[in-house]
Amino acid sequence: MEDNSLMIMNLIIHAGDAKSSAMEAIYAAKKKDFDLANEKIKEANAKINQAHNTQTNLLTEEANGNHTELSLLMIHAQDHLMTALTFLDMAKELIDVYSAMETLKAERGTDGE
Structure with missing residues (x-):
């Protein structure tokens, strides 16, 4: 069995990376770089996976009777994961909104500024 503290740290790292990539996707969409935005979403999805x-491995260990000590670090890791999941969902929605705005601007023949 892999050391649970290492798995917990991996959970924090991957979730944090996913959130960062999702934020970069939003910034790219705001700059009308939808190709980069979509690439960053792919990166975020890979990291969230x-x-x-890692979370599934921890849950499997728990189900097999190898209980993980409830610690502030574990709570922090779960918080990171849930925040990253929510952030990723919101990033996808914001990219859709920015894309729709650009489509409307193009149809109207304006740059919107």
């Missing part, structure tokens, strides 16, 4: 896999 790594975080989720």
Whole structure:
């Protein structure tokens, strides 16, 4: 069994990376770089999958009777994961909004500024 503290730290790292990539996707969409925004969303999805896999491993260990001590670090890791998941969902929505705004501007023949 992998050391649980290492798995918990991996959860924090991957979730944090996912959130950062999601934020970069929003910044790219705001600058009308939708290709970069979509690439950053792909990166965020890959990182969130790594975080989720780590969480699943911890849950599997728990189900097998290898209980993880409830610590502030574990709570922090779960908080990071939930925040990253929410942030990723919101980033996808914001990219859609920025994209729709650009489509409307193009249809109207204005740059909106």
